Amino acid sequence: MAEDVIDRITRDHREMLRLGGRLRADPERRAAARMRLDALVRGHVRAVERHVHPLVTRELAVGQPVDERTRALDRRMETLLDRLARSAPGSEYEAVADRMVDAVTEHVRFEEAEVLPHLRGALAPERLASLGELYGLARDR
Template identity: 35%
Template sequence: MADDVITLLTTDHRELQRLFEMMTSDKSARPLALPLAVAMLEAHSEAEEQGVYPALAREAGEEAEAKHATEEHHEAEHMGKHLLEMDWESEEFDQALQQWIDAVQHHVEEEENELLPALREALDAARLEELGLEFARLRSQRLAGQPLKAAGGGAGTDGGKRKQTPDTSDTPDDDAGETRAELYDKARELGVEGRSTMNKDELAREVHKAEGGKG
């Protein structure tokens, strides 16, 4: 069925593969395809970690596998963010891009060959559909809060450095210049619960509190 979580996950995987192929076959596609792939991967990963992996651990008995998959997510997200800061026409970018693609494809293969079959075997159709709806909601929520920026290094860019759009929202002074992604990484390191559903302001406040500052 269309809302089955396994169908939605594998559809995302195929779309990421399409973006990877675009970037490796046509360098001119990179400034737009890379930010899209990074944003899509982050939204996909967070939605899995919030909705799918808890079910995988509790209902399918795959707790260790879910933890391992989460660690792979974090590594891939870090690699993707690093690529956004690089000159997409350089040899170093080519090498880093291939490493990122290899890491994501390895994760996808493990997930589709081991984790998703375990999920399908343990859960009935109604539960899989429920997880699919929750995954779609969480993914859309994340994507809606992440404006895309072109990758650096090409014509009309600033040589590999992304310019951050100023954020005028009220946040603690120490965090005012940070992006939501940077605040999310801090929140993850500090163990802030519910971070994937927070906007930038909320993340800044919770990070500030967790670091021992005054709210």
């Protein structure tokens, strides 16, 4: 059986957190972790904005406030990724990396507490599965 959208998003969240840990703790792998995190976060944001946010605002009881908060967290991660790419190794990089990890953690906690449970409760398993396929295609393009 194909992964549903919640499984895919949760798996991506775990990878984001793992890569964030590498930004802080593994100087030899830092550049590779930043590039992979950048691609994963941007793909995740693109896919969620295309396929999940419309559902949240149209069909779920949590609606607009949750969607606005999620979008704000997404923008924060993208802004920090841009800053991280421009930061030189040293104290500025460390500070931006710390803020990036905090932003990813906040995003994951919020989305998993306020968005994903509502999706699970509101959508049939077949719809979650088809949404998972759409999410994966949008994330990887």
